[in-house]
Amino acid sequence: MKLLEVEGLTKRFGGVVALKGVSFSIREGEIVGLIGPNGAGKTTLARVILKLLSPDSGRILFEDEDITHLKPWEVVKRGICGTFQIPKPIKALPIISSVMAAALSKYGFKGSKIEEVERKALKALELVGLSYFARAYPFMLTYADLKRLEIARALATEPKLLILDEPFAGLTLTEIQELSEAIKALCRGSSRRMSIIVIEHKLSELMRIVDRVIVLNFGEVIADGKPEEVVKDKRVIEAYLGGEEV
Ligand SMILES: Nc1ncnc2c1ncn2[C@@H]1O[C@H](COP(=O)(O)OP(=O)(O)OP(=O)(O)O)[C@@H](O)[C@H]1O
Ligand SMILES: [Mg+2]
Known part of the structure; x- marks a missing residue:
C-alpha cells in the first residue's frame, strides 16, 4: 500500500x-x-x-x-517525523527526558500518563541501542550516540x-x-x-x-x-x- x-x-x-x-x-x-x-x-x-x-x-x-x-x-x-544533519541535543536534560519531550510533542501533555510517555521513550532508546544512557546527559555521549539520540527522539513520536x-x-x-x-x-x-x-x-x-x-x-x-x-x-x-x- x-x-x-x-x-x-x-x-x-x-x-x-x-x-x-x-x-x-x-x-x-x-x-x-x-x-x-x-x-x-x-x-x-x-x-x-x-x-x-x-x-x-x-x-x-x-x-x-x-x-x-x-x-x-x-x-x-x-x-511523519525526521532528523537533521547536525544533532541538536537538549543539553540541560537527561537523555530520557529529551526523548519524553519528543513523545509529548506528538501526544501533548493533556491526558498523557507520564509512565506511558516514559515507556515510549525507553522503547525508542532501546530501538537505537541507547537504553544504557537513559539517565545520562548529552555531554556524556559520543557524536555517533548523539545521532542515535536524534533518531530515538523521532521514534518516540511513533512515526x-x-x-x-x-x-x-x-x-x-x-x-x-x-x-x-x-x-x-x-x-x-x-x-x-x-x-x-x-x-x-x-x-x-x-x-x-x-x-x-x-x-x-x-x-x-x-x-x-x-x-x-x-x-x-x-x-x-x-x-x-x-x-x-x-
Ligand atoms: N533556505 C534557503 N535559502 C536559499 N536557498 C536555499 C535554501 N535552502 C536550500 N537552498 C538552495 O537550494 C538548493 C538545494 O539545497 P539542499 O540543501 O536541499 O540540497 P541537498 O541535496 O540537501 O545538498 P547536500 O547534499 O549538500 O546536503 C541549493 O542550491 C541550496 O543552495
Ligand atoms: Mg542536505
Whole structure:
C-alpha cells in the first residue's frame, strides 16, 4: 500500500529552483535511499514533506490525505517525523527526558500518563541501542550516540514514515555499519510497518540497507528503482559521480 505520494513538488528560493516537479511514492514498510549531489534538493524535499517549508506548487498525500498545507506538528501527529544533519541535543536534560519531550510533542501533555510517555521513550532508546544512557546527559555521549539520540527522539513520536537526513555523516565506518543494522532492524523487526527515507552520500553502506533508491539532480528525479539498477543508470553515473561508476 502507498503511504506517501508526492506529486509535482516545486520549491524556489529566489532564483534557485531547488525542486522541479518532483513526484514519487513511498510504500508501507520500505526503506528508500534519497541520493544526489550537493545542492540537489534532498534536504529541501525532506523539509517540504515535514512541512518546515511550503512548496510553491505540487501536492503531498499521506495515507490518501492531502497534507500539503498542514503545519509541522500536524504532520508529526499524522505519523511523519525526521532528523537533521547536525544533532541538536537538549543539553540541560537527561537523555530520557529529551526523548519524553519528543513523545509529548506528538501526544501533548493533556491526558498523557507520564509512565506511558516514559515507556515510549525507553522503547525508542532501546530501538537505537541507547537504553544504557537513559539517565545520562548529552555531554556524556559520543557524536555517533548523539545521532542515535536524534533518531530515538523521532521514534518516540511513533512515526509511520521516518526521514533521516545524513545519519552517517561524521561517523566512522564501524559506527556506520552499526547504525545501518539498527536502521534496518527498525523496519524489519517491528510489528508496525514503518517506512524510512534515508538521505545519504555514503552510498556503499546505504545500498546495503535500502529496498529502493531515488536520485535527485538539480531538483529533478532522474532515477527511481532498485539499488542495483540505479547504480548502472547512465544519467546517475554522469550526474552524481561525474562519470565514475559506483
Ligand atoms: N533556505 C534557503 N535559502 C536559499 N536557498 C536555499 C535554501 N535552502 C536550500 N537552498 C538552495 O537550494 C538548493 C538545494 O539545497 P539542499 O540543501 O536541499 O540540497 P541537498 O541535496 O540537501 O545538498 P547536500 O547534499 O549538500 O546536503 C541549493 O542550491 C541550496 O543552495
Ligand atoms: Mg542536505
